[in-house]
Amino acid sequence: MxxxxxxxxxxxxxxxxxxxxxxxxxxxxxxxxxxxxxxxxxxxxxxxxxxxxPNRIYHKVADGILSPCDGKVVVIEEVEETEFFHEKRIQISVFMSPLNVHINWHPIAGKVLYAVHHPGKFYKAWLPKASKDNEHATVVTERKDGIQILYRQIAGAMARRIVTYAKSHDKVGQGEELGFIKFGSRMDVFVPLNADIQVKLGEKVKGLQSILAVVK
Structure with missing residues (x-):
C-alpha cells in the first residue's frame, strides 16, 4: 500500500x-x-x-464530471454561485468521513482559470453554512469546449488543513491530483444548469470512478 x-x-x-x-x-x-x-x-x-x-484505475470521460473524491453525496440543488460565476448552478456536494480516502482529483481536464484559498471557520463539513463560512479552496477549470466547472475543497470540524496544488493558468488533466484535505471534510462541485446529473442524494461515490454529471 x-x-x-x-x-x-x-x-x-x-x-x-x-x-x-x-x-x-x-x-x-x-x-x-x-x-x-x-x-x-x-x-x-x-x-x-x-x-x-490507492492505485485508482479509471477511464477518462470527455463529457463527464468525475467525482473529485470518495464519500457520500449530501447535496444536489440549484443555487446562486456567488464567488466566481455569479449565476445559478447545480451544486453537488460530497462529504468525506475520516475513513474515506482524502486525496482530491481534478474532475475535468482543461485550464485553471481561478485558484484561491480562503481562511475561515471549522463547522461540521455537512452543514450548509460550511460551504461559505469554513476554510476552503476554490478552483475553476475550463474545458477545451468552453465549459467551466467550479470545485471547492472545504475543511470540516476535524479537517484543519487543506492542501491545493492547482494554480491559475495551470493546464490539468482529468484525474490529475488536485490536493488533499486532512481528517474529515467535503467537496462541492458546481455544474451548469443543463448538466445531466448522474448521482442521487445519499449515494456513495468513488473519486475518479463515479460520474457526478455529464455536460455536453
Missing part, C-alpha cells in the same frame, strides 16, 4: 510517539503503560490508513 506524501509528518510523529511509549512500557511495565501502548499502536495504524494512496 502506498502512502501519500502529505502524511509524512503525521506518520513520522506517530511512529516516534509509538517508540517512546514502547520504551516506557518495557522500562515501567504496568496496566497503564500497556494500555497506552495499545492506544498508541492503534493511532499509528489509523494514521497510516488515513493517508493511504
Amino acid at each position: 502506498k502512502l501519500h506524501k502529505e502524511g509524512n509528518l503525521f506518520i513520522g510523529g506517530a511512529f516516534i510517539l509509538l517508540v517512546i511509549v514502547y520504551w516506557l512500557t518495557r522500562s515501567y511495565a504496568s496496566i497503564a503503560t500497556f494500555s497506552l501502548l495499545i492506544l498508541t499502536t492503534l493511532l499509528f495504524f489509523l494514521i497510516i490508513y488515513f493517508f493511504r494512496k
Whole structure:
C-alpha cells in the first residue's frame, strides 16, 4: 500500500510517539503503560490508513464530471454561485468521513482559470453554512469546449488543513491530483444548469470512478 506524501509528518510523529511509549512500557511495565501502548499502536495504524494512496484505475470521460473524491453525496440543488460565476448552478456536494480516502482529483481536464484559498471557520463539513463560512479552496477549470466547472475543497470540524496544488493558468488533466484535505471534510462541485446529473442524494461515490454529471 502506498502512502501519500502529505502524511509524512503525521506518520513520522506517530511512529516516534509509538517508540517512546514502547520504551516506557518495557522500562515501567504496568496496566497503564500497556494500555497506552495499545492506544498508541492503534493511532499509528489509523494514521497510516488515513493517508493511504490507492492505485485508482479509471477511464477518462470527455463529457463527464468525475467525482473529485470518495464519500457520500449530501447535496444536489440549484443555487446562486456567488464567488466566481455569479449565476445559478447545480451544486453537488460530497462529504468525506475520516475513513474515506482524502486525496482530491481534478474532475475535468482543461485550464485553471481561478485558484484561491480562503481562511475561515471549522463547522461540521455537512452543514450548509460550511460551504461559505469554513476554510476552503476554490478552483475553476475550463474545458477545451468552453465549459467551466467550479470545485471547492472545504475543511470540516476535524479537517484543519487543506492542501491545493492547482494554480491559475495551470493546464490539468482529468484525474490529475488536485490536493488533499486532512481528517474529515467535503467537496462541492458546481455544474451548469443543463448538466445531466448522474448521482442521487445519499449515494456513495468513488473519486475518479463515479460520474457526478455529464455536460455536453
